Amino acid sequence: MDGIHDLGGMQGFGEISMESEEPTFHEPWQATAFALMFASQVVVRSHNVDEYRHSIERMNPAHYLQADYYERVLTGTASLLVEKGHLSAEDLSARAGGAFPLSRPVAPSPMADLSPQLEPRFSVGDRVRVLTISPAGHVRAPKFCRGCVGTVLHRAPKFGFPDVAAHGGTRRKEHTYHVEFASQDLWPGEGSSKDSVVVDLWDSYLEAVNR
Amino acid sequence: MKKQEMASIEQRTQAVRDALLEQGLVTASDLDTFAHMPEDWKPENGAAVVARAWTDPDFCRRLLADATAACAELGYKGPQGEYIVALEDTPAQHNVIVCTQCSCTAWPVLGLPPDWYKSPEYRARVVREPRRVLKEMGLNLSPDIGVRVWETSAETRYMVIPLRPAGTEGFSEEALAALVSREALIGVAMASEPA
Numbered sequence: 359m360d361g362i363h364d365l366g367g368m369q370g371f372g373e374i375s376m377e378s379e380e381p382t383f384h385e386p387w388q389a390t391a392f393a394l395m396f397a398s399q400v401v402v403r404s405h406n407v408d409e410y411r412h413s414i415e416r417m418n419p420a421h422y423l424q425a426d427y428y429e430r431v432l433t434g435t436a437s438l439l440v441e442k443g444h445l446s447a448e449d450l451s452a453r454a455g456g457a458f459p460l461s462r463p464v465a466p467s468p469m470a471d472l473s474p475q476l477e478p479r480f481s482v483g484d485r486v487r488v489l490t491i492s493p494a495g496h497v498r499a500p501k502f503c504r505g506c507v508g509t510v511l512h513r514a515p516k517f518g519f520p521d522v523a524a525h526g527g528t529r530r531k532e533h534t535y536h537v538e539f540a541s542q543d544l545w546p547g548e549g550s551s552k553d554s555v556v557v558d559l560w561d562s563y564l565e566a567v568n569r
Numbered sequence: 570m571k572k573q574e575m576a577s578i579e580q581r582t583q584a585v586r587d588a589l590l591e592q593g594l595v596t597a598s599d600l601d602t603f604a605h606m607p608e609d610w611k612p613e614n615g616a617a618v619v620a621r622a623w624t625d626p627d628f629c630r631r632l633l634a635d636a637t638a639a640c641a642e643l644g645y646k647g648p649q650g651e652y653i654v655a656l657e658d659t660p661a662q663h664n665v666i667v668c669t670q671c672s673c674t675a676w677p678v679l680g681l682p683p684d685w686y687k688s689p690e691y692r693a694r695v696v697r698e699p700r701r702v703l704k705e706m707g708l709n710l711s712p713d714i715g716v717r718v719w720e721t722s723a724e725t726r727y728m729v730i731p732l733r734p735a736g737t738e739g740f741s742e743e744a745l746a747a748l749v750s751r752e753a754l755i756g757v758a759m760a761s762e763p764a
Contacts, residue, residue, distance in 0.1 A: 365693040366669030366720065373705055374690045376752075380683045382607050387582040392681075393603035394585055397595045411671055427672060427687040429578050436585050445588045453584035456576030498722050500669055502696065515652060517724040534723040536654075541718075545697055552715035555696050558723035 359465065359494050360501060362419035367502040367545065388428040395435045405438045408524035412496035413437045416461035437461035468495020468525045475561035478533040484510045485567040486537060488559065496524035499563040503555070507567050508539035511556060519560055532561040607681050612751035614645045615678035615728050619754070620745035622655075623733045633657060636728065640678055649726055650677035656719060656756075657730045663714050664729045665703065665756030667695045668721035675726035679754050686755065696720060706757045729756040736763050 365371075383389045398404045405413075413434035414422070422430065437460040439445045451458045470493035480486055490505040491497065498520050516531035523529055541553040576584070589595045618640055622629040632639040636655040640646060653675050656664035668674065672687040685691055695702045699716045703709070710716065719727050731753045737745060740763070752758035 363670050365689055366667075366696045368689075368693040369697075371690040371693045374685050374688055374694070374702065376685045376706065377683070382611075382681050385579075387579045389604040389607075390582050390586055390600065392607065393600040394582070394589070394595075396603040396606070397589070397599050401599050402589070402594045414671065423689055426578070427684065432578070432582055432585065436581070439585070439589070444592070444594060445585070449588060450581070450584045451573075451576070453587055454576035454580040456580065457573040458576055458581050458584065498670065500720065500722055502669075512654075514654075514723070514725050517652075520723075534725065536719075536725065538717070541697075541699075549698065550700065550712065550716070552712075553699060553717070554715070555718045555720060557720045558725045560723060 359415060359468075359497070360492055361415045362417075362422045363415040364501050366500045383428075388426070391428040391432040391435075395431045398435050398439060402439070402444060404442045404444055406523055408496055408518070408520040409438060410434055411520070412464070412524045413461050415496065416464065418459065418462065421459055433459065434461060464525065465494030467493075469493055469521050469527060470497065472521070472562040474519075474530050475532050476530065478513060479561055479566070480510050480513065480535055480564065482510050482512060486510060486535070486564040487567050488537075488557075488563055489565060491563070493521065495521065497521050497563075499559055500557060502544055503537075503539055503557050503559075506539050506543055508537040508543075508557070510535045511538050512536040514558065517560075519562060521562075534558050534560050535564065537564070607676070610647070610676040610678075611680040612678075612749075612754055613746065614640075614643070614680075615675075615751075615754040616746040616749035617643060617742070618645065618655075618678060618728070619730050619749045619760075620742040622730055623737075623745055624742055629730075632730070645677045647677045649673065650675055651726075652724055653678065653726050653728060655728050655730050656717075658732050658756075660732070661714060662717060663710055663756065664717050664719060664727075665695065665699060666719045666721060666727045666729065667692060669693070669696060670722060673721040673726065675728050678728050679751060683751065703757060706752075708758055728754050731756075731758075731760040734760050734762050 470491040541549040636653040674682040748761040
């Protein structure tokens with residue numbers, strides 16, 4: 359989805375604040391939220407990692423931007439536990455003693471119609487273009503590279519295709535490629551001609567570019 | 570009707586925990602195990618990998634060819650470390666890592682990511698204006714050096730092998746590892762100069 363999570367290249371954000379000697383968790387609840395996230399996937403087996411990532415993408419955008427990282431972790435996890443019928447929203451709210459905001463529902467037609475690519479179509483050095491898809495569900499081709507042409511630097515092993523795994527489609531595995539885009543092709547007129555962005559993209563997201 | 574006020578994040582976290590425990594879907598011991606699991610994942614692990622690569626050319630070759638296996642040689646593997654790729658800085662090319670859509674990181678060698686890495690500011694900006702972001706973070710790169718920003722959009726998990734600082738000839742692996750911070754492993758800092 360073209361959601362708030364797809365932040366790459368968005369303008370208007372300010373300076374990055376760094377903390378020296380930052381601990382893994384600042385507050386005990388953050389460690390609990392991390393444990394609940396992990397346990398929901400590997401012990402309860404309520405949902406998979408792709409559904410989990412998408413549950414965070416479905417948060418109210420204003421809440422997403424204001425929430426601490428582990429608040430997003432908890433909100434996505436709780437939303438899926440409710441959607442899958444393990445917990446009830448009313449019960450969570452009653453236990454918490456106040457409103458418990460959950461993520462918005464999955465879109466009715468969440469997947470782009472992409473042909474499965476079970477055999478690798480591209481090799482190192484190939485020029486490829488990212489398809490200009492904008493499905494309403496989970497997709498891991500960032501907006502900033504869609505429609506752009508880059509060069510394959512590396513072919514990685516096969517990994518589960520996230521769009522279908524997040525939405526109960528027929529599971530499949532495809533190779534991913536490290537595709538290098540010149541920064542000035544992504545944002546013409548900006549930056550340095552020496553700079554580039556390398557995006558890790560599943561085969562289905564790409565098409566060949568004839569030289 | 571007045572909108573109900575949001576419960577605190579502590580209360581909401583406790584609510585999910587209590588509900589799962591009461592239903593018997595998880596045990597307190599599961600949650601305790603998972604809450605402590607990140608203690609084994611730390612940037613010191615990645616720093617040890619870099620120090621070994623700086624001192625052992627054969628290991629460095631193995632690391633560049635198959636970082637997952639090379640990190641496992643030192644005992645570093647696990648969730649979010651299933652396919653690690655090491656990026657070697659050169660005098661002409663600097664590497665920096667981001668996950669713009671969430672906050673994916675190579676947990677076994679970098680640890681859980683710091684807040685700045687997970688911030689909307691870093692995720693939005695570093696792909697588009699890396700030199701300005703790096704400069705703000707204290708790393709001023711010469712215009713002659715190319716910057717490659719690696720977006721963790723699929724299952725590859727990256728680590729940077731920074732340049733070995735001058736004046737460290739003959740240093741032990743332990744002394745070298747102490748020069749490599751989490752920020753250097755992500756690429757927003759260089760390895761420290763020896764004191």
